[in-house]
Amino acid sequence: MKLKFGNLELKNNVLMAPLCGVTDLPFRRLAVEQGAGLVHTEMVSCAALVRDSHKTVRIMDLAEDEHPVGIQLFGCNPEEMAEAARMVEAHGADVIGINFGCPVPKVVKHNGGSALLKEPATIGKIVAAVVKASSKPVIPKIRTGWDAQSVNAEEVGKTIEDAGAHGLMIHGRTRAQKFSGYADWDVIAGVKAKLSIPVIGNGDLMKPEDSIRMMEKTGVDGVLLARGAMGNPWLISRTIGLLENGETPAEPDFDSRLATLQRHFSLMFEYKGTHGLAEMRKHAMWYLKGLPGSAEVRNRLNQSLDFNEIIGLLQDYRERLRLGLVVSAPEVSGVEPEMAAV
Numbered sequence: 110m111k112l113k114f115g116n117l118e119l120k121n122n123v124l125m126a127p128l129c130g131v132t133d134l135p136f137r138r139l140a141v142e143q144g145a146g147l148v149h150t151e152m153v154s155c156a157a158l159v160r161d162s163h164k165t166v167r168i169m170d171l172a173e174d175e176h177p178v179g180i181q182l183f184g185c186n187p188e189e190m191a192e193a194a195r196m197v198e199a200h201g202a203d204v205i206g207i208n209f210g211c212p213v214p215k216v217v218k219h220n221g222g223s224a225l226l227k228e229p230a231t232i233g234k235i236v237a238a239v240v241k242a243s244s245k246p247v248i249p250k251i252r253t254g255w256d257a258q259s260v261n262a263e264e265v266g267k268t269i270e271d272a273g274a275h276g277l278m279i280h281g282r283t284r285a286q287k288f289s290g291y292a293d294w295d296v297i298a299g300v301k302a303k304l305s306i307p308v309i310g311n312g313d314l315m316k317p318e319d320s321i322r323m324m325e326k327t328g329v330d331g332v333l334l335a336r337g338a339m340g341n342p343w344l345i346s347r348t349i350g351l352l353e354n355g356e357t358p359a360e361p362d363f364d365s366r367l368a369t370l371q372r373h374f375s376l377m378f379e380y381k382g383t384h385g386l387a388e389m390r391k392h393a394m395w396y397l398k399g400l401p402g403s404a405e406v407r408n409r410l411n412q413s414l415d416f417n418e419i420i421g422l423l424q425d426y427r428e429r430l431r432l433g434l435v436v437s438a439p440e441v442s443g444v445e446p447e448m449a450a451v
């Protein structure tokens with residue numbers, strides 16, 4: 110069944126999560142090409158937006174061909190959040206996200222993100238204010254609770270539904286877990302069973318088969334991919350392929366991985382200049398992980414901010430791989446959870 114949030118019907122139920130420092134315009138272009146049913150910008154500070162910070166507005170740069178796209182807000186003041194929601198809607202968001210899950214101290218300290226899980230009543234007020242201010246679907250994202258002793262996702266989920274939200278995204282970890290351990294899919298199943306709005310499950314979806322398992326185990330209406338797609342945007346199309354056809358499409362070969370990495374570098378350079386090349390270093394490490402003999406090219410990429418040199422390094426590595434001049438045992442592909450523990 111197609112996923113529907115209010116009047117917005119998605120073409121599939123495989124969604125790309127908001128990832129701070131990752132899901133910028135170039136990354137989202139790749140995610141859209143891979144067929145994501147919905148993509149997200151990086152989260153946006155409501156307080157900064159209301160002050161019209163230039164950097165914040167830039168995070169919200171949207172391409173014409175990337176709709177539907179969600180812009181996720183974080184903040185703790187219902188009136189300010191309502192004002193910010195009006196702004197992101199005017200800016201072109203198709204979905205208004207609200208972050209009730211971010212564990213990062215600088216967000217939590219100001220009572221944003223996951224700190225609000227300790228105050229379900231405030232969550233209710235924020236969601237109601239944002240729903241009232243916007244004509245777009247509002248989809249908050251939560252964690253299972255603050256810590257293992259206070260898992261309250263069912264209560265928070267119900268509060269969010271009663272406040273008029275059109276869907277809920279849930280990451281199956283507590284705030285205390287940050288990104289460690291495993292996501293608790295049982296809690297996700299409990300939330301899904303309690304709510305009538307669509308529930309999107311998130312946490313540890315590293316392979317296409319993980320999404321199938323999550324859907325079967327929890328009954329969620331859709332899946333939200335995150336770290337598994339870093340340096341691996343094909344996770345999106347391969348997951349869609351498995352869900353739609355019952356068979357997992359093959360992993361891309363080394364050459365197509367590198368061709369995409371090269372393109373990602375080009376998109377970043379075009380959009381952010383040299384600064385984008387510095388930002389690409391972490392992406393490059395994710396793409397190159399598991400490729401035979403990639404240690405040398407990884408080292409050299411980490412030392413260059415010259416676009417032509419970088420493209421030359423990648424082309425040379427591709428050529429050596431093609432000719433079988435690089436020999437070493439492949440590592441396991443994909444991003445390991447601990448690699449991205451922010």
Ligand SMILES: Cc1cc2nc3c(=O)[nH]c(=O)nc-3n(C[C@H](O)[C@H](O)[C@H](O)COP(=O)(O)O)c2cc1C
Pocket residue numbers: 126127128129130131151152181208210211250280292311312313314315333334335336337449450451
């Ligand atoms: C680098 C990074 C940045 C993230 N930024 C956001 C964000 O801006 N908003 C948000 O709701 N979650 C954010 N998250 C959390 C992810 O959306 C997701 O909930 C989490 O990674 C669990 O899914 P996974 O186990 O499949 O990675 C971030 C996670 C990482 C690793």
